Amino acid sequence: MTNSLRTPYDGVVIAAPVTIPYVRYSIESAQWWIGRALSALVAQAGIKASDIDGLCVSSFTMGTDSGIGLTQHFGLCVRWLDTIPLGGASAVAGLRKAARAVQAHDADIVACVAGDTNHVDSFRLTLENFSRFNQDAVYPYGAGGANASFALIARNYMRTFGVTREDVGRIAVAQRANALRNPHALMKAPLTLEQYLAARPISDPIHLFDCVMPCAGAEAFLVMREDTAASLGLPAARLLSTIERHNAFADDPMQVRGGWAMDIGELYAMAGVKPDDLDVVQTYDDYPVITMMQFEDLGFCKKGEGAEFVRQHDLTIDGDFPHNTSGGQLSAGQAGAAGAYLGLVEGLRQVLGTAGPTQVRNASLALASGFGMINYDRGLASGAAIFAGPSR
Amino acid sequence: MIEPIKPPRRKNPLLRTRLPASPPRPRSRTSHGFTRAAAEGRFMLQRCEACGAFAYPAREACPSCLSSGLTFVDAPRRGMLLSEATARVPSDVYFRERAPWRIGLVRMDCGPTIVAHLHADCVEGAPVRMSLQLDKSGQAVAFAHPEGETPNMADDKQWREMTADPKFRRVLVTNGRSVIGQEAVAALKAAGARTVFVGVAEPWRPFAGEKLLRGQDGIEIVTLDAADEKSAADLAADIGGKVDILVNTTEYVRPGGLLDRRGTSIARDEIDQAYLGFINLAQAFGLAMRMRGADGINNSAAWVNILSVYALSNWPAFGAYSASQAACLSLSHCLRAELRPGGVRVMNLFTGPVDTEWFQTVPPPKVAPRAIAQAIVSGLKGGLEEMYVGDVAEEIRQRLAANPKALERELDR
Known part of the structure; x- marks a missing residue:
């Protein structure tokens, strides 16, 4: 069909x-x-x-x-x-x-x-009562919550594509740099790659700075x-395109891609733009490795090239690939379901030119993506939207 | 490779006794299909009657064809460990005190992917053998083992949480006068129990098999008449804090049913010995066992009952005895619920007629006391909750599942 x-x-x-x-x-x-x-x-x-x-x-x-x-x-x-x-x-x-x-x-x-x-x-109660599959078949296994579930995914992804902790760490470090310009970010201290690598393990290979702070x-x-x-008389951004997908690639034994990969052709075709045209990108960063997966699945590079992409680009506000400009959930905090909105709302400020200290110069075209619901062994829901400011 | 566990040192009373905690307990109703399998040491998964696909976690409809005909069936145990993770700071109290805790994602040869506890010798990318176990909350969990034997395999820290291995534990066998009791003592000692206390009523009176128990290293005869409340309480006051496994070998078998016996005196004896004896033992030892459910290498771990399989369906030839056993079975479920907060498991062994004098008139097959003793040890090592020992018990189990009315009629002859 x-x-x-x-x-x-x-x-x-x-x-x-x-x-x-x-x-x-x-x-x-x-x-x-x-x-x-x-x-x-x-x-x-x-x-x-x-x-x-x-x-x-x-x-x-x-x-x-x-x-x-x-x-x-x-x-x-x-x-x-x-x-x-x-x-x-x-x-x-x-x-x-x-x-x-x-x-x-x-x-x-x-x-x-x-x-x-x-x-x-709250956080523990949310973990305990997340979903039926989680209650029956995940939480009783070490009660590591999302950290343990994403550790399984991250470990497999990193081994499969030769990704190192340093590669993943670049994402977290860049976002912290962005967060230092966002007065509302919960994380106020700079983060170096050395500090990232030296952080304590939470659920190997997930370490402290791979985790969001619930707030x-x-x-x-x-x-x-x-x-x-x-x-x-309200400044507004035009919605150009969206995608949404649930339970994609159910036959993949382990998650190495999200539902975006199934729909990106439509995402860009409907918006009439190419990935290169975007001025600012806001991914869903519950873990930096998931952001790396999105760089691939949203078409900024091929599958398996996420690490190389991160090495080649500067992900900070003034860099060549401004990404998660508020600091993202990793550095601004994860306010539950509001974490899903964080990127979209920040992207909206960017294209409206009202982002203040985190403003990317001349930003007029933005992409924001979402990812969620690790019901059992993988994140089930994915989505993305492209929108343009009045100047475009 | 696993380091062998060391014999526990003498307990320092100034240090905190680790209190029992329970891993997460809520499960969906359908998921208890795994609990049933784990209780008997089987590995079962849901399989679709319509399309044959296996499914996991427990579902209400087949993800391949949407049929509601999902049945729990014995499933192939082999899988491949795809990825592992080590939870170092879990949010749950039970796991936090036992962290780091290692889990993995296993792709079963028969299809589904299962999140499982890992034996320490499981390696990513290598085959594993799965089992279903009851964890300290009493609920079923999947456990991945290396495919072959590895050194000191049973000493794995995570595996020991799932079992009640007698190694280094102290055991009370409640009746040393019975052959089953004596065989149990020998088997438990051979399995590495540090001390086996053997209850004997009026131990100054000589009894057959006494030589096997008296003067043996690691075997202590203690005075116990389970039917006597004071005797049970006195013994518990003495050794209650160091009973890690209690094996209730109380035996009181008399033939006869209702109409051919006169009065209630024999029935009362059966109830006194088996049922009230059970209550006396539970009240004397249960509280301390529940409290010591997480107390180190030799934490209290299990309570074992040996029950007649006719507890499940009355055998009129031994009708009143069957009823006393049914009472004990019911009580064992109550005890299981009350010991559960301590993580102490209650294992019931169901046997057919045992090869002892009180079943003299019953034709074979009969169960050798040694087979029961060996089953006790293997059940404790495997962390089981229900065992059927011998051909008669296994047959009764199957016939009961197939048609309880047919079994009832056929036991009447």
Whole structure:
């Protein structure tokens, strides 16, 4: 069965990138963080809360709430509602659904929000209750959580393609350099490659600086039609293309590629651009080795050439391949499902020219990708979006 | 290669006794298909009745053809270790205290990929042999072994968490007057138990086989009449803190059912000896065993019951005896639940008629006491929970699974 041609996202824009600065631990609830993000969206866009007629929410720590509970909680009356539990792929998935909703006039202004709190035991509870396969067949094995699962993948990937810890470390080190320019990043100290290599092992070959720091925070943006943005006088980025894929390459004995590899032809064709045209790239960096995999699967180099690509390029804000300019989850922190939004929201600021200290000069075309849900032995969900600022 | 474990030193009372903890316990209902297999030492996976594909983890529909006909069947054990990881700072208390903990991803020859605990001698890229084990939470987990034998294989740190190997442990065999008890003592000693305490009621009275026990290195005769609450409590006050494995060899077999016996006196004896004796032993020794479930190399590890297979389906010729055994079986499940927080496993051995005087009138096949003793040791070494010793017990197990009504009718003759 061949896929039919997809309808372009003509006239769909993304606006009002919001980040509620992260904290390592919070005594507030996820609902509190999501409330702050909604409030900031309204303030930044200059609209009233009642103008929001679509809501898309992602969170791991809302307890028994889903999107519907939040409508009453926040006094929103919407005609389009979605709750997306796709972890690191939630932002791209939410954007895709919201884009079609506004394009079809099912809604005019959709608020896409992700927020999570981090109590002192939230992270452990999330690990314990992640999925049925995880509960039955992963967590009882050393309870290493995502670190152990990704260690299995990383070890196999690194051995298969001759990747060293130094190669992977370049990604983490560059992101730390970026984070030092982001006042909201949780990591404030510089990181050298020597420090990266000397870090303590967590779940070999995953070491300390391969791991994100769980934290509390929220991220959000608005999706609307171009005419709506214009009438509000709101700077906005045009959505050019997206892809989303789940449970790709199920026959690969171990994960060496994500679902992007299945769909990148469509991603670039729909956007009408080439990988080289991108000014800034935001990958989903739950582990740097997964970022390296994305460089390959998103078409910046061939499979197995990720290490060489990293050696050949400068991934910092002023480099020739500006990547994860906020510092990414590795250095800014991973606020649960908001981690999925981090790259997309930062990419949005970049093409709108509002990134401040992390701004890449003349950035107008960005790609943000997502990856998530290590249900059993591999990350199942992948997605990516390409969007362009007003200057392009 | 594994360093052999060393005999534990004398316990320093000033140091903290490591308290038991449980690895993660929640499982889906379907996943308990593995628990059943692990309890008996089998390796089973779900297989689709429609397309023949094997599946893992436990599913409700076949990922190849969406059939709901997934059945747990004995599966080939061979696989290849694709990748390994060592968890050094797990978030779970049990694993944190035992870190580093090594796991791996195994591609089974029959198809599925399994996350498994690794024996230390497993090597990436090499074949492994899988088993299902009960971990300290009592739930099934997959365990990968090297394909061949390696030196000191049973001393692997992670493997020892899955078993109750008698090596260096102290064992109480509750009835040294019985042949089964005496054979059990010999087998446990031969398996490396450091001390075997043998309970004997009124030990000043001579008994057959006494020479095998008295004056032997590492064997201590202790006074115990399990049916007597005070006797059990007195012994526990003395050695309760150093019983790592308890083998309940209480035996009280009398023929007869209901109508041909007069009154309740024989039935009461059967209940006193088997059922109340079990309660006395559990109350005397259970608490200390549960508390010492993680206490070093010689932590308390297992409780063994020897039960008649007719606990599962009444044999009218020994009808009242069968009922006393059924009571003990039920109680063993209660004990299993109550010892579970300590990580102490309860193993039930089901036997057919044993080759002893009380089954004199029963024609063969009968079970040799030595076979029961050997089964105790192999069950402890393999970390099992249910064992069927001998042909009769195995046959009853199969007939019970096939049709319990047919078994009931056919036992009546």
